[in-house]
Amino acid sequence: MLSKESLYKQSNNVQELLLRFFLLYFLLQALPLSVQLFQALTNREPGEPLFATLFRLARIQPGLTSADSFLNWLLIAILAALGAGYLPFAFWNDPVKKQRFIYLVRTLVSYRLAASLFVYGLLKFYPVLAPYPSLSNLNTAYGDFERWKLFSLSLGVVPGYESFLGAVEIAAGLLLLFRKTAGLGALIIAVFLGNVFMSNLAYEGGEVVYSFYLLSLALFVFAFDFVKLYNLVVLQAPAAPETPTSGYLSGAWKKGTWIARALVLIVFLGLFGFTTKKASEKNSYQFPASEGTLGLTGVYDVEFFAVNGKALPWDPYDPVRWKDVVIESWPTISIRSNKPVKVFHSNLEHFSQSDFNRTYELEGTGGRHYYQYEYHPDKKQLQLINKNPNHAGEGFDLVLEAISDSTILVKGTDEQQNQYEALLRKKDKKYLLEVARETGRRQRIKL
Amino acid sequence: MSGTTLQPYLTPELAAEEQAVTEAPRKEQLANSTAKWTPFQIIAFRIAAPFFILMSIPNTAAWYKHVVSIDWTSLHYRDLYDIARFGSGINFFGNRVFGSTMLGYANWIITLLVAISIAVIWTLVAHFRKTKRENYNQFYYWVQAIVRYRAAIGIIGFGFTKVLPVQMPYPSLGLLNTDFGDFTAQKIYWLSIAIVPWYQVFAGIVELAAGVLLMFRRTAIFGAFLLFGALADIVYVNFAYDGGVHVYSSYFVLFAAFLLVPVFPSVYRLLIQEKFTVPYRFVPALPKWANNTRIITKIILFVVFIGVFFYLQLVNFLYDPYKQPAVSGVKELRGNYKVEYFALNGQEIPASPFDSIRWQQVTFENWSTMTFKVNKPTPLDLSNGGGDPQRDVNRSFEITGTAGGQRAFHYEADEEKRTLYLQDKYKDIPDIRNRTSGGGREQAAAIPKEKTVSLWSPDDWIDVEARKRIGDELYKIDPRAFSTRRVREYEAAANKFEKRNRMILNYTLDEDGSRVLLTGLNENKDSIRVVLRKVDRPYVLEPSTLVAGNY
Numbered sequence: 001m002l003s004k005e006s007l008y009k010q011s012n013n014v015q016e017l018l019l020r021f022f023l024l025y026f027l028l029q030a031l032p033l034s035v036q037l038f039q040a041l042t043n044r045e046p047g048e049p050l051f052a053t054l055f056r057l058a059r060i061q062p063g064l065t066s067a068d069s070f071l072n073w074l075l076i077a078i079l080a081a082l083g084a085g086y087l088p089f090a091f092w093n094d095p096v097k098k099q100r101f102i103y104l105v106r107t108l109v110s111y112r113l114a115a116s117l118f119v120y121g122l123l124k125f126y127p128v129l130a131p132y133p134s135l136s137n138l139n140t141a142y143g144d145f146e147r148w149k150l151f152s153l154s155l156g157v158v159p160g161y162e163s164f165l166g167a168v169e170i171a172a173g174l175l176l177l178f179r180k181t182a183g184l185g186a187l188i189i190a191v192f193l194g195n196v197f198m199s200n201l202a203y204e205g206g207e208v209v210y211s212f213y214l215l216s217l218a219l220f221v222f223a224f225d226f227v228k229l230y231n232l233v234v235l236q237a238p239a240a241p242e243t244p245t246s247g248y249l250s251g252a253w254k255k256g257t258w259i260a261r262a263l264v265l266i267v268f269l270g271l272f273g274f275t276t277k278k279a280s281e282k283n284s285y286q287f288p289a290s291e292g293t294l295g296l297t298g299v300y301d302v303e304f305f306a307v308n309g310k311a312l313p314w315d316p317y318d319p320v321r322w323k324d325v326v327i328e329s330w331p332t333i334s335i336r337s338n339k340p341v342k343v344f345h346s347n348l349e350h351f352s353q354s355d356f357n358r359t360y361e362l363e364g365t366g367g368r369h370y371y372q373y374e375y376h377p378d379k380k381q382l383q384l385i386n387k388n389p390n391h392a393g394e395g396f397d398l399v400l401e402a403i404s405d406s407t408i409l410v411k412g413t414d415e416q417q418n419q420y421e422a423l424l425r426k427k428d429k430k431y432l433l434e435v436a437r438e439t440g441r442r443q444r445i446k447l
Numbered sequence: 448m449s450g451t452t453l454q455p456y457l458t459p460e461l462a463a464e465e466q467a468v469t470e471a472p473r474k475e476q477l478a479n480s481t482a483k484w485t486p487f488q489i490i491a492f493r494i495a496a497p498f499f500i501l502m503s504i505p506n507t508a509a510w511y512k513h514v515v516s517i518d519w520t521s522l523h524y525r526d527l528y529d530i531a532r533f534g535s536g537i538n539f540f541g542n543r544v545f546g547s548t549m550l551g552y553a554n555w556i557i558t559l560l561v562a563i564s565i566a567v568i569w570t571l572v573a574h575f576r577k578t579k580r581e582n583y584n585q586f587y588y589w590v591q592a593i594v595r596y597r598a599a600i601g602i603i604g605f606g607f608t609k610v611l612p613v614q615m616p617y618p619s620l621g622l623l624n625t626d627f628g629d630f631t632a633q634k635i636y637w638l639s640i641a642i643v644p645w646y647q648v649f650a651g652i653v654e655l656a657a658g659v660l661l662m663f664r665r666t667a668i669f670g671a672f673l674l675f676g677a678l679a680d681i682v683y684v685n686f687a688y689d690g691g692v693h694v695y696s697s698y699f700v701l702f703a704a705f706l707l708v709p710v711f712p713s714v715y716r717l718l719i720q721e722k723f724t725v726p727y728r729f730v731p732a733l734p735k736w737a738n739n740t741r742i743i744t745k746i747i748l749f750v751v752f753i754g755v756f757f758y759l760q761l762v763n764f765l766y767d768p769y770k771q772p773a774v775s776g777v778k779e780l781r782g783n784y785k786v787e788y789f790a791l792n793g794q795e796i797p798a799s800p801f802d803s804i805r806w807q808q809v810t811f812e813n814w815s816t817m818t819f820k821v822n823k824p825t826p827l828d829l830s831n832g833g834g835d836p837q838r839d840v841n842r843s844f845e846i847t848g849t850a851g852g853q854r855a856f857h858y859e860a861d862e863e864k865r866t867l868y869l870q871d872k873y874k875d876i877p878d879i880r881n882r883t884s885g886g887g888r889e890q891a892a893a894i895p896k897e898k899t900v901s902l903w904s905p906d907d908w909i910d911v912e913a914r915k916r917i918g919d920e921l922y923k924i925d926p927r928a929f930s931t932r933r934v935r936e937y938e939a940a941a942n943k944f945e946k947r948n949r950m951i952l953n954y955t956l957d958e959d960g961s962r963v964l965l966t967g968l969n970e971n972k973d974s975i976r977v978v979l980r981k982v983d984r985p986y987v988l989e990p991s992t993l994v995a996g997n998y
Contacts, residue, residue, distance in 0.1 A: 138628030142618060143986035145627070147642055150988070154639035157632055161687035180719050191676050202646035225718060232717055233668050233710060236728045241721035301800040314798045316808065317785045317982050324800070343987055366987040425801075431628035432827070432850035433635070441631060441689055441829040447850040 017084055019102075020092065025080035026220045027105050028062060029073075029213070030112040036060045045353045051275035052351035058119040058268060059349070061213055068209035100249060106224060107257055110176040110186070111264050113217040117173035117189060118268040124166030126273075126280035129349070130155040131287060131360070136326045136334040138431055139299055140367045148347045149364030151203040157433060168192060170269070176221065177261050179242070183225030190218040206347035288330040288355035294375045294382065296408065300325040300424035303407075308419050325424055326368070331375075332361060333384060334368040341366035342390035362388055371395060382410070396420065484582040492583050493569045496590045498562035499705060502555075502698070503597040505533035510883040518931035524607070524759035525769065525835045526932060527752065531604025532695075534885035537561045551694040555701075584729040591706060595661045595670075596748070598702040602674060603658035603752050609651025610757075611764035614833075615641035616771045616844055617991040620783055620810040621818030624984075625851050633831055634848030636688040644993040653677055659753070661706075662745065664730070668710055675703035691831055695884070766928035768995035770832060772814035772839035774923045775998040777860045777867075779960055780811040784979035786819075787962070792973050807852075809979050813998040815839055817869060818855045825852060826899075828873055834880025837936040839920065840947075843872045856950065859909065863916050865955065868909050871948035871970065875899050902972045903949040925997060 040056040063072025091097035123129040130152040137153055145153065155162050172192065175185025193215040200208045224242075232239040249257070279285050302322040305312050312321040316338065323336040346363045355372065362370040369391065371384035379399070386394040398412030398420070406426040413419055432447055439445060484492070505511065510533045517526045536558035544553040573579050608614035615637050622638070630638070640647050654677060660670030678699040685693035709727055717724040733741065767773040789796050789805040796805045803823040810818045816839075832847030840857040856869040875898050909917065921937040922929075948970035955964040965977040 133627060139626050141624050141626055142630075142638065143623030143988045146987055147989065150639055150642060153627060154635050157635055158687040161683060164683055164687075180721065183718055188676075191673075195680075198646060198649050202643035202649070228717060229714065232713060232724055232726050234665055236665075236726045238723065238725045239717055240723060241717055303800070314800055315785070340985075341987075364987075429628075432631055432848070433628050436631040436689070436829060436848075441633065441691065441848075443829075444826065445829060445850075446824045446826045 020084035021080050022220065023102060023105050024083040025077060026109050026217070028076045028080060029217065030105075030109045031062060032057075032060045034060050034062045035064055035066050039066055048351075048353050049275060049279065051272055051279060052353075054268065054272045054275075055119055055123075055349070055351065058116050058272075059210070061210065068213075070209060073213075100253065103249070104253070104257075106182070106221060107179075107260075109217050110182045110221050111260055113186075113189070113214060113221065114173040114176040115264050115268040116214055117169045117176070118264070119272055121166040121169030121173060122269075122273045122276045123285075123349075124162045125170060126276050127156070127159040127162040127166075128276065128280045128285040130162055131285070132156050132159065134287065134332075134361050135297070135299060135328055136332070136361060136368055136370065137365070138433070139324065139326055139336070139429070140365055144365055144367030146204070146343065146345065146347070146364035148203040148205045151199065151205065173269070177264065182221055183229075186218045186221035187225070190215060190222055193218055204347065207349075285351065286358065286360035287328075288332060288358050288372075290331060290355055292327065292329055292331045292373070292375075293377070294327060294331075294373065296327050296403075297329045298327060299427045299429050300327070300408065301427050302422055303425045304421070304423035306419075306421040322422060324427070325422075328361075331355065331373050332370060332387070333373050334361075334370045336368045339369065341369060342388070344388045344390055356385075356387060359387055359389075369394075382412075482582065489580075489583070490566065490570070492587060493566035494559075494562050495705070496583075496586060497565040498559055499590055499594050499702070501537060501558050501562065502535050502702075503593050504535055505883075506536060506538045507534050507883060507885045509885070510534070513883050521929070521931040522755070522759055523837075523930035523932040524756065524763045526930075527756050527759060528604045528608070529835070529881075529883040531600045531752070532881065532884050534883075535698075538885070552697070554694075585731050588729055588731055591667075591709075594702050594705055595667050598674060598699055598706075599658040599661035599670070600748070600752055601658075602654050602661075602678075602699060603756065606651045606654030606658060607756055607760040608769075609647045610655055611760045611995075612644040612647040612651070612993060613760075613764050613768040613770060613995055615647055616768055616995060617641050617644065619771070619812050619816070619818075619845050621812065621816075621845055621853060621855055622849065623986055623988065624783070624808050624810065624820070625849055625853050629849060629851030629853070631829060631848035632688040633690050633829075636684060636690060637831065637848075642988060642991070644991050648993070650677075662748070667706060671703045671706035674699055675707060678703065762928050764995050766925035766997050769835065770842060770844040771996060772812075772816060772842050772857065773928070773996070774815045774839050774920055776812055776814050776816065776858075777862060777954075779956060780954065780963065781813055782811060783982050783984040784809040784811075784963065785982050786977060787980045788976070788978035790976040791969075793976075806977060809977075812845075814996065815858055815860070816845060816855055816872070817858055817867070818845065818853065820852045821854060822852050825854065826873065826875075828877060830877055830880070834878070836878060836880075837933045838940060840870050840872065841878060843877070846872050856948075859917050859920065861909075861913050861917050864913070865953055866913070866967075867950075867952045867954060867965075868913075868917075869950040869952065870945075871899075873899075874945060874947050899946055899948060901946045901948065902970070905944045907951075908944070908949070 037057075037060050040053065040060060044053060061068055061072065062076060063069065064075065065072060091101050120129075133153045133156055142150070169189070169192070172185045172189035175181040175188070193211060197208070197211040197215050199205060200211050205211075228239045228241070231237050282289060301324055302314070305314075305321050307320055312318055315321060316323050319338050321337065323338070325336070326334045328334070343366050344359060344363050346359065352358050359370075362368075370387045372387050373385075374383045375381070376383075380401075382396075382398040382400060384396040384398065386392065394415050396412055396414050398410045401409040401411055403409075408424040409422075410424065411419075411421045430447060432445070435445060435447060510529070513526075513529050517530075534554075536554045538554055538557075540557050542548060542551075542553050544556050547553065549556060618638055618641055627635070640650070653673060657670045657673040657677065660666040660673065662670075678696050681696040682693055682700055684690060685696055713724050713726050716722050763769055786798070786806050786809060789798075791804060796802060798805065800822070803821065806819040806821060808820050812818065827850055828843055828847045830843070830847050832842075832844035836842050843855075845855040846853065855872040857872055858867040858869045860867055919937075921933065924933070950967065950969050952965045952967035952975075955966075956962070961981045963979040963981075965975070965979065967975065969975045
């Protein structure tokens with residue numbers, strides 16, 4: 001039988017080990033010791049705007065893999081366990097130094113979390129993360145999207161709500177930067193991130209590891225206040241506050257935290273916010289930035305269609321015939337047909353400088369084929385190149401034979417030299433989404 | 448207090464303070480429960496108490512009628528849901544302030560004005576009778592208890608329709624075939640939850656957890672926090688997507704905020720001011736009989752609103768998902784079809800993107816619905832397709848908030864004679880929904896300018912012989928899902944011939960079932976002849992792993 005004292009001592013030892021483990025674990029998690037850091041700095045595209053680089057910096061998780069993986073967590077946990085058990089840090093035995101170490105780790109984790117919250121918050125606040133659906137997206141059947149894409153589109157139709165969600169993240173980020181409010185900020189954002197994590201699981205959003213990473217940081221920060229709040233609110237017992245820490249931080253340490261806080265604010269809130277706002281004004285994040293030189297933006301029915309001289313009657317299930325064509329305001333043309341689409345499953349945030357690689361419009365969706373176009377007005381030549389990497393090399397060389405107010409006659413060949421001829425007629429399409437927004441749902445609408 | 452590793456390091460002064468507080472007798476710890484309230488607290492309470500009590504009392508005659516008429520021997524989940532969801536506050540002065548509904552919040556303002564009047568009278572009476580009190584601890588406790596239980600039962604009612612995901616049903620074939628831009632924002636939000644039933648379950652569990660936590664004094668504060676966070680988001684969602692439930696969701700936010708008020712000062716003191724904090728706490732000492740009553744009431748509420756409710760909701764999920772029809776569709780017809788041939792009054796109408804008569808993309812759902820698309824504007828039902836209709840023809844989630852020429856017809860099938868009796872799911876004046884909560888008035892009030900002209904009369908419709916062969920829809924449901932509520936609604940509609948578009952079509956299948964010939968009369972009593980070919984229509988969207996209904 002163990003005596004009461006030895007039991008107490010044992011449990012204290014376990015607690016001490018756990019404390020050391022978590023401190024080291026979260027210290028490592030918060031530091032950008034990562035292959036991803038190397039990539040973020042070296043893989044810059046020429047002319048990449050600042051916010052894209054900052055985004056990738058804030059997105060970094062420590063570890064040895066370039067993709068997010070829970071394996072990195074395991075590695076870090078092993079390192080932390082070894083450190084907690086075997087590394088003879090002198091400060092473990094000095095209560096003042098140990099307290100300072102705890103305080104510094106907590107501060108570092110708070111700041112690390114705040115930087116990510118600012119970045120993701122700003123991308124939603126200036127709603128560029130989930131933009132308003134493109135014309136092609138509006139003219140795609142609901143069943144022709146992947147789940148995460150429907151999530152993104154559904155958020156994109158309400159930019160005000162997206163901004164609100166962003167504002168919550170930014171506000172929590174600000175709370176995290178100050179000791180007195182860090183616990184509250186962590187609690188608020190833990191609830192928020194819990195929902196983000198569940199959404200990522202449900203919609204296969206691609207940020208499962210990353211959102212869980214941020215959630216774990218938030219829980220770590222909140223843990224310091226949890227005991228106090230639990231005492232106060234549930235046990236309804238008196239609770240002791242955080243002890244003043246300024247006494248433990250010498251001038252240099254204190255200055256250090258001030259500088260770190262200022263840096264996070266200036267870089268991830270100020271600079272990132274400013275450049276994101278710029279990008280949102282030009283709508284140049286998810287969708288191609290340049291303007292479509294063809295003009296003629298709209299949705300077109302395909303009135304007449306012939307392949308190799310043979311006219312095909314209108315039939316939405318025909319494997320070859322086009323059903324409708326969308327000309328976007330940027331240099332993209334999408335064609336709806338029954339030719340199967342090998343869906344491009346890219347559900348990770350990425351930024352690309354080249355319009356061709358800005359593939360948000362076609363990610364996670366079938367139903368339509370998306371082409372970047374190049375238009376030569378002098379010869380009325382229209383070159384279409386399929387933007388989907390799974391359909392690389394496909395495309396059309398077309399000539400606009402005649403253009404009237406509402407019709408376009410195109411002729412040309414595809415990549416296999418099949419001859420195409422199509423007469424497109426512009427549709428006067430009204431979207432219930434937009435009509436109902438103006439009239440409200442209490443009015444009667446015929447559409 | 449010692450032993451926790453996350454306990455902050457204590458300076459000698461703080462340690463002494465801590466020791467003094469923790470070792471004091473329990474009575475003294477709770478010293479501030481007998482403390483004198485400030486005049487502000489007293490006045491605020493005299494307003495808040497009548498306000499929250501009035502906001503917890505059902506205010507529609509329909510609710511009381513419903514509760515009295517419930518057949519407890521043959522329950523439907525909606526019987527309990529309707530108990531949990533009621534309108535409240537003062538409504539006999541109407542629902543407008545200065546002619547405005549204040550986005551639906553006018554009722555709150557009127558109730559607040561009444562509460563202020565009560566507070567004035569209360570204060571005067573207390574003043575003249577010299578019965579002024581030091582505090583209202585006892586009364587405050589009971590007001591909090593009322594608010595806790597009102598919020599708990601309300602949110603549990605809401606949560607169960609998500610825990611067993613039927614509130615947002617997985618999109619039917621007809622909806623999957625509809626373009627994204629042809630939905631209202633409200634529909635887009637509902638569908639975005641519908642496609643992830645497991646997430647819907649999670650959201651339901653959060654609401655349910657909040658409700659359960661609210662039922663216990665010690666955990667109530669977490670319940671209130673959860674409720675506040677979750678429902679504040681839902682309020683914003685309802686404003687953003689025009690969801691229409693902003694007032695009812697705000698109601699829970701308001702109730703949760705009321706419960707958070709007393710802990711606010713102590714949390715602020717502990718975390719922000721970083722001072723030693725002694726919590727506020729008052730628990731009345733109840734006589735034994737009262738305590739027993741309290742415990743028995745709690746047990747009954749648990750049994751009914753957790754146990755029975757769960758069972759009923761499970762039955763609803765399995766056999767009668769309330770937003771989609773309950774009765775199976777004709778098995779051999781189910782699927783997606785393309786229209787190969789279409790003739791109206793003997794004249795073929797060729798396929799064309801510009802034609803406004805010919806049907807396109809026909810579907811037969813798993814249940815008793817046929818849908819198709821016609822390239823022609825049609826009056827829309829912009830309600831959110833909820834409520835409590837028992838009859839399949841009134842379950843309209845397939846068309847609500849949906850345009851793009853998408854039409855949906857409920858059918859009764861005479862499988863012996865291969866005849867479908869079809870009725871349009873759209874009708875000019877939708878039934879009033881959620882009667883017990885006083886809802887549905889606005890939708891019912893907007894009568895369309897252009898009314899459906901139905902050429903069909905009862906004499907043309909299902910005759911006695913056919914009815915015998917078809918059977919009564921009332922009984923075409925799993926016996927476990929049968930309820931008195933269902934019987935009452937079917938009986939009430941039995942002798943009515945609603946003004947709807949109707950069709951009677953005979954169907955003939957090819958030997959391999961890949962082609963269907965439909966012939967008969969359409970809604971204008973024109974003869975139509977339609978040849979459908981079954982198509983393999985793969986969707987990018989993955990099918991649900993949690994399927995409601997049994998078809």
